Amino acid sequence: MSNKLVLIDGNSIIYRAFFALPLLNNDKGVYTNAVYGFTTMLLRILEEEKPTHLLVAFDAGKTTFRHKTFKEYKGGRQKTPPELSEQFPVLKELLDAFDIKHYQLEQYEADDIIGTLSKEGNEEGVEVTVISGDKDMLQLVSDNVTVSVTRKGISEVEKYTPTYLKEKMEITPEQIIDLKALMGDKSDNIPGVPGVGEKTATKLLKQYETLENMYAHVEEVSGKKMKEKLIAHKDDAFMSKELATINRSSPIEVKVEDVSYVGYESEKVAQVFKELGFASLLNKLEGITVEEETLELAEIEYTLVDEVKAEMFTGNDSFVVEMLGDNYHAEDILGLGLVNEKGRFLIPLDIASESAVFKEWAENPAQYKAVFDAKKTLVALLRSGIHMKGITFDMLLASYLLNPSENSHDIPVIAKQMGKRDVLSDEDVYGKGAKRKAPDKSELEEHIIRKTNFLHETMDEMIEKLKENEQYVLLKELEMPLALILGEMEHQGVVVNKERLEQMGNDLKERLSRLENEIYELAGETFNINSPKQLGPILFEKLELPVIKKTKTGYSTAADVLEQLKDEHEIISKLLLYRQLGKLQSTYIVGLLKVIHKDTQKVHTRYNQALTQTGRLSSVDPNLQNIPIRIEEGRAIRKAFVPSEKDWIMFAADYSQIELRVLAHIAKDEKLIEAFRSGQDIHTQTAMNVFHVEKEEEVTDNMRRQAKAVNFGIVYGISDYGLSQNIGITRKEAKQFIDRYFDIYDGVKTYMEEIVQEAKQNGYVTTLMNRRRYLPDITNRNFNLRSFAERTAMNTPIQGTAADIIKKAMIDLDIKLKEENMQARILLQVHDELILEAPKDEIEKLKEIVPAMMENTVELIVPLKVEYNYGESWFDAK
Secondary structure (H helix, E strand, O other): OOOEEEEEEHHHHHHHHHHHOOOOEOOOOOEOHHHHHHHHHHHHHHHHHOOOEEEEEOOOOOOEOHHHHOOOOOOOOOOOOHHHHOOHHHHHHHHHHOOOEEEOOOEOOHHHHHHHHHHHHHHOOOEEEEEEOOHHHHHHOOOOEEEEEEEOOOOEEEEEOHHHHHHHHOOOHHHHHHHHHHHOEHHHOEOOOOOOOHHHHHHHHHHHOOHHHHHHOHHHOOOHHHHHHHHHOHHHHHHHHHHHOOOOOOOOOOOHHHHEOOOOOHHHHHHHHHHHOOHHHHOOOOOOOOOOOOOOOOOOOOEEOOOOOHHHOOOEEEEEEEEOOOOOOHHHEEEEEEEEOOEEEEEOHHHHHOOHHHHHHHOOOOOEEEEOOHHHHHHHHHOOOOOOOOEEEEHHHHHHHHOOOOOOOOHHHHHHHOOOOOOOOHHHHHOOHHHOOOOOHHHHHHHHHHHHHHHHHHHHHHHHHHHHOOOHHHHHHHHHHHHHHHHHHHHHOEEEOHHHHHHHHHHHHHHHHHHHHHHHHHHOOOOOOOOHHHHHHHHHHHOOOOOOOEEOOEEOOOHHHHHHOOOOOHHHHHHHHHHHHHHHHHHHHHHHHHHOOOOOOEEOOEEEOOOOOOOOOEEEOOOOOOOOOOOHHHHHHHHHEEOOOOOEEEEEEEEOOHHHHHHHHHHOOHHHHHHHHOOOOHHHHHHHHHOOOOOHHHOOHHHHHHHHHHHHHHHOOOOHHHHHHHHOOOHHHHHHHHHHHHHHOHHHHHHHHHHHHHHHHHOEEEOOOOOEEEOOOOOOOOHHHHHHHHHHHHHHHHHHHHHHHHHHHHHHHHHHHHHOOOOOEEEEEEOOEEEEEEEHHHHHHHHHHHHHHHHOOOOOOOOOOEEEEEEOOOOOOO
16 A cells, blocks of 8 residues: 555644534533544544544744744734633644644744655655645645645535646646735735735736746836835735745654554544543444443342331331333332331332322321432322422432532432442333333332332431531532422422413414515525525525635524624524524424423423532423523513412512622622622623723613623633623723723632632532532643633632522522411522412512512622512513
């Protein structure tokens, strides 16, 4: 086989990948979009080119030997976004896993490394392929050297040989340098000759062949103005030629023979793919075999109960409700496991639900029970007419507090984490995906007993660990009482007026139809608005709007692209609205109608209490925390959420700027504290400080909007790049904003620095209530992993404390409502907002109780503030 050398321009390809793909991150929050794009291209290169020699070249730094010639070389370039610079070390680790050599050289660019090696390869008769997004590389083209230039992001390449270059650009490889000398290059800040574009430069080179020859005959150049420009900028042209010339004799320490490539070990690469979350690329690696682990289980004895007897219980019982689905319906229950000092018992649901003895035990608060998932247990049994009480331990929540970064807290997973090997995984027993089903009777019974037995034998160990971490109080006094309140909320559900929702759907359909016709009129033809393939040519060819981004299938019509085109044509705002309304119709109107319970006419959302690492709740089936509120039609959906009783109202109470108040408390920043204590609007105050405005009335809406973005961005460790994207300003302006913010709120800056140091020392950060978040990457040598861990260290105590406060407020409020014998009940929790329903005659009492409970649930050095309202629907209450 003949030798083939492939040289990849690392900087060029990773840059193009970064801007071609949306910001992606893995489950650790590490940005990976650029590395992902680079990797997809690399896999294609390995498959198609089959190199025997391979190198990825990188720039070594900002300063090169070219800066001695021209100080301003590449001077106009913006600073690399941190979201991209963080990915360079990740890419290099990935290349190491592939056993691919990468190289950089101080004072030289990737182009020079590639130019030098391609020259060596060419002279030795080796077939060379250069891969880059930079057309400067075309000067390297020869009979042995093909330059593949990326197009449409990184999804396609255009292969340049001497013949193709001549056909395409009408010049030779040697003339590429002279072309650059004349026309310059904005991206590299190479001046060239002002007013000379590619067409003129090509025409001159076709006539005079070289820059030197053209200047020897400059008096013959037609066009007085052109001649004057060429003469006036002769020095610039020759300097530009020097800058554009790739140094093909760079003092590199690698030779072609040093970059031989024999392939990669699939297992090694697969491991890195898994860490980065590149699951979709695993199937592109050949020869991966994952050994199945077999588990030898010891025999376990149990009694299958045909009648529930009081002597089965001890008052310290471990109890597991086993169900296959997530709906918590009684029919989903596969069986009940009970383990205590008297033995192990498998109780079929039909026997339990018809037994007065079982009901008496379940509903007796003095009969203590350890369970797995108290909320699910409560709701499932409520639907069988049994109200479980006396729960003293919840293994799901205990595991969540001890290991908040784990994705799953099922009993078999916990068993594996704790090194216990006596519980099969649910997948082993039930199968997975479409093949998921209950196993045969004896296998099912044994699985339930093993789970319950594990709970019984392990809870003391988990309790001790929680106490060591000072988290047992968090479990007992916050998470477990909350689980029971959430269970009652899930069981209660919230009424959705089906007719009103259907009417909204019909109105939206009419609105979408009108919008459709308006779009067709502006486009001058009918087409499928939802098809990017059809929409792209309309916008960018027929209406000649500027092309922002291309994909492998054509023009990008993604939301961020349309946002940038908003001021270019009337059709864009209509397209954006059409998409928003279409999503409302399909996701929220149709989606909500699907999940209204046929008997209760309610939706029974389920709250995930053991999911987020910050402690925040999320909701599913349906996700009621996600109903859009930025547009009027989205807010209107809340009109369909109404009280379940006649002459009742909906009551909504919302924490005002809770995360910023928590930040003021934790950071002890004097200016923030003063702003909140004096009742100032914090965003207006920040705008006044950042924009140096003395009076509130001088703060414009736009100033306040930008200040708000900075305030909340700081909480999330936002970068100048992220802030610039959020509020549509340059990165330089965004950096000035952030710097000014930290100059003013220096206590916040000190907190950010100190919390990172604390995280490095302890390996975790905590909320005010001792919720932990572990940060194993806080001292990682990988810049990207470490940076994300640092941002997380800054944010978690703030966001996590805010989540804990809202949870505690729900418990306090629930207790108070019951103490006062009120009928009012909490229906929903949506971020920082609680929604209740209550009889109208309880309104006055609610106006006192709700804000009092929420504002006084914890004592901070700044006041907590709650805003409330009420009305005939959730919408009216907002």
